[in-house]
Amino acid sequence: MLDNPVLDPKRIPRHVAIIMDGNGRWAKERNLPRIMGHKAGSESVKDVVKTARKLNLEVLTLYAFSTENWKRPAFEVQGLMTLLKTYLKSELQNLLGNSISLRCIGEIENLPSDVRKILTEVIQGTTPKTDEKPSLILNLALSYGSRSEIVRAARAMAEKCVSGQFEPQDFSEKFFASHLYTSGLPDPDLLIRTGGEARLSNFLLWQLSYAELYITETMWPDFRGARFIEAIRDYQSRERRFGQTSEQLQAE
Numbered sequence: 001m002l003d004n005p006v007l008d009p010k011r012i013p014r015h016v017a018i019i020m021d022g023n024g025r026w027a028k029e030r031n032l033p034r035i036m037g038h039k040a041g042s043e044s045v046k047d048v049v050k051t052a053r054k055l056n057l058e059v060l061t062l063y064a065f066s067t068e069n070w071k072r073p074a075f076e077v078q079g080l081m082t083l084l085k086t087y088l089k090s091e092l093q094n095l096l097g098n099s100i101s102l103r104c105i106g107e108i109e110n111l112p113s114d115v116r117k118i119l120t121e122v123i124q125g126t127t128p129k130t131d132e133k134p135s136l137i138l139n140l141a142l143s144y145g146s147r148s149e150i151v152r153a154a155r156a157m158a159e160k161c162v163s164g165q166f167e168p169q170d171f172s173e174k175f176f177a178s179h180l181y182t183s184g185l186p187d188p189d190l191l192i193r194t195g196g197e198a199r200l201s202n203f204l205l206w207q208l209s210y211a212e213l214y215i216t217e218t219m220w221p222d223f224r225g226a227r228f229i230e231a232i233r234d235y236q237s238r239e240r241r242f243g244q245t246s247e248q249l250q251a252e
């Protein structure tokens with residue numbers, strides 16, 4: 001239930017994607033090791049998920065680990081994997097209790113086997129058994145890179161062509177999108193990036209085509225529910241024209 005008077009319940013974005021940046025700088029400002037920034041960032045994840053559910057979002061996609069993040073020092077990568085496992089183990093009951101369904105996108109096969117195991121358990125445990133819609137889909141991008149996702153989709157489509165299942169002229173945007181990890185999910189309406197930098201960082205390049213962008217100087221560990229609501233309020237002040245004119249939209 002939406003209990004925030006500053007938001008219009010009729011214009012809540014269906015899908016919000018977030019680049020959770022600034023954990024390292026947050027820690028540095030406090031003379032803490034980087035991993036402490038990621039740990040504080042896990043608390044923001046919990047708060048933002050709780051808020052997303054309250055606001056009736058359909059999908060929340062969080063960029064938790066990119067394909068490029070494998071290049072970080074082994075100690076940091078290990079720490080992030082441990083935090084992810086801790087999060088999944090400790091949140092399972094909470095996700096189930098709130099009918100939040102976990103999904104993930106990315107090269108999951110590259111994650112350590114213990115992380116894959118708990119991830120699969122939580123995904124299977126929280127996938128609705130009936131046709132019932134979950135109250136929220138929490139979609140974690142893990143070992144995710146958008147270019148590699150697009151190449152993977154192109155390869156799958158090429159294979160279908162070679163085997164004679166499809167003809168090149170049958171390809172469409174819809175067909176292409178159905179080969180991406182995000183198949184079946186609506187495109188993000190809003191992309192939030194914390195930490196102040198204005199980059200896409202190889203995130204959802206196809207899916208973000210029409211998303212509104214919101215960049216905030218707030219570092220991810222300081223980005224809690226109230227800041228999330230502020231971002232959605234800003235989104236609600238935008239006019240989404242999808243290439244049309246303002247006058248055309250008003251006439252509709």
Ligand code: FPP
Nearest residue numbers: 020021022023024025038041042064083087
């Ligand atoms: C970017 O900050 C953040 C990451 C690479 C990892 C994000 C991970 C979490 C928020 C915690 C674990 C995730 C879950 C889902 C429980 P950065 O390290 O690049 O920050 P900087 O730009 O300030 O260095």
